[in-house]
Amino acid sequence: MFSAADSLTHESSLAVTGTVRQDSRAPSGFELDVSDLKVYQEVSKEEPFPITPKEHGIDFLMDQRHLWIRSTRQHAILKIRHEIIKAVRDFFDNDGFTLCDTPILTPAACEGTTTLFEVKYFDEQAFLTQSGQLYNEATAAALGKVYCFGPTFRAEKSKTRRHLTEFWMVEPEVAFATVEDTMDLAERMITFIVQRVLERRSSELKSLERDLTKLEKISTPFPRISYDDAVKILQNNGSEIQWGGDFGGGDETIISQQFEKPVMIHRYPSAIKAFYMEPDPIRPEVALCVDVLAPEGYGEIVGGGQRAASHDLLVERLKEHGLPREVFQWYLDLRKFGSVPHAGFGMGIERAVTWICGLEHVRETIPFPRMLYRLTP
Numbered sequence: 001m002f003s004a005a006d007s008l009t010h011e012s013s014l015a016v017t018g019t020v021r022q023d024s025r026a027p028s029g030f031e032l033d034v035s036d037l038k039v040y041q042e043v044s045k046e047e048p049f050p051i052t053p054k055e056h057g058i059d060f061l062m063d064q065r066h067l068w069i070r071s072t073r074q075h076a077i078l079k080i081r082h083e084i085i086k087a088v089r090d091f092f093d094n095d096g097f098t099l100c101d102t103p104i105l106t107p108a109a110c111e112g113t114t115t116l117f118e119v120k121y122f123d124e125q126a127f128l129t130q131s132g133q134l135y136n137e138a139t140a141a142a143l144g145k146v147y148c149f150g151p152t153f154r155a156e157k158s159k160t161r162r163h164l165t166e167f168w169m170v171e172p173e174v175a176f177a178t179v180e181d182t183m184d185l186a187e188r189m190i191t192f193i194v195q196r197v198l199e200r201r202s203s204e205l206k207s208l209e210r211d212l213t214k215l216e217k218i219s220t221p222f223p224r225i226s227y228d229d230a231v232k233i234l235q236n237n238g239s240e241i242q243w244g245g246d247f248g249g250g251d252e253t254i255i256s257q258q259f260e261k262p263v264m265i266h267r268y269p270s271a272i273k274a275f276y277m278e279p280d281p282i283r284p285e286v287a288l289c290v291d292v293l294a295p296e297g298y299g300e301i302v303g304g305g306q307r308a309a310s311h312d313l314l315v316e317r318l319k320e321h322g323l324p325r326e327v328f329q330w331y332l333d334l335r336k337f338g339s340v341p342h343a344g345f346g347m348g349i350e351r352a353v354t355w356i357c358g359l360e361h362v363r364e365t366i367p368f369p370r371m372l373y374r375l376t377p
């Protein structure tokens with residue numbers, strides 16, 4: 001047994017039998033007194049495990065992703081990802097929400113026509129969903145408080161540390177809710193998730209060398225500022241932005257660095273937001289929407305708001321955005337048969353994991369990332 005153990009190579013697979021004994025000197029607090037060893041497969045010395053403790057480049061590690069996920073750091077991240085997903089589900093399940101999954105194959109765009117993945121659907125054209133929101137609006141009208149949680153797709157040509165082409169999004173939608181209600185919900189959910197991870201995954205956070213004091217500060221209420229005020233903050237900090245412009249990654253970083261908690265920016269100009277946003281009745285040029293920016297420069301983790309309740313306004317918006325009315329007929333029906341104010345949001349799981357784990361790049365937060373130049377493994 002000793003000689004078999006002696007010649008074992010890195011990542012050979014084996015079963016070890018023995019007696020577990022408490023020992024405070026061991027990193028795990030336990031030692032194993034071995035009585036037997038069974039080797040399942042021995043990694044050949046001619047073709048050793050490709051990942052070693054030396055420094056590998058990120059492209060190499062990404063090519064070896066199927067093996068890289070065995071390392072301590074990747075383990076910790078994926079454990080925390082799981083905890084976040086479980087916390088999200090517990091939060092909504094315990095708050096009277098009904099899970100209503102939305103389709104992945106869809107006939108129409110939700111978040112603009114420039115980031116659609118097209119697929120052939122027999123003789124028709126279909127797209128991979130960008131968001132479950134439009135279907136959530138139908139299920140919310142039926143069930144009141146709903147959420148969907150599934151993969152979403154964006155053909156984003158941007159190669160940034162925040163963008164994936166396939167990511168998981170949780171999206172709650174609530175009938176009779178306003179943009180203010182949706183901000184309350186978002187801050188409660190985010191606080192719940194962070195506390196849950198601190199409670200159950202602090203050893204993983206520590207192994208990632210995450211500064212826990214930063215996460216311990218996350219509690220309700222979060223600061224709420226208008227888009228107008230966000231533009232002023234940016235201009236005072238040297239940004240070139242003018243009212244009406246969208247925030248870039250750098251702008252988001254500047255704003256989030258002013259606060260220790262996630263910051264909620266509401267009422268963006270309607271012109272830079274999606275077609276379905278409800279205009280502010282007092283100032284119709286801005287929308288009743290909200291983006292939540294994570295602290296420490298991690299950028300937008302949540303986007304949402306109140307949905308346009310008027311049938312005629314939506315018809316006009318579809319036209320302005322060049323969207324075909326026929327495929328949205330069912331969506332317009334929701335405004336004909338008992339339309340009520342309603343609101344919701346979407347949180348990208350990988351963005352949340354990136355922030356909570358304190359990672360440089362979103363690519364390590366999902367077992368097999370899909371990005372502009374990456375479809376394998």
Ligand code: 4AD
Pocket residue numbers: 110111130131132133154156162163164165167169171172300301302303304305344345346347348349350351352
């Ligand atoms: O702000 P977005 O585009 O909003 C929506 O899709 C709404 N329909 C959601 C809703 O109201 N139900 O996306 C929501 C969130 C972002 O805040 C971000 O966390 C994440 O989805 N996200 C991405 N994550 C990774 N890679 C990308 N390319 C992402 N695009 C959006």
Ligand code: MG
Pocket residue numbers: 291300302303
């Ligand atoms: Mg957004």
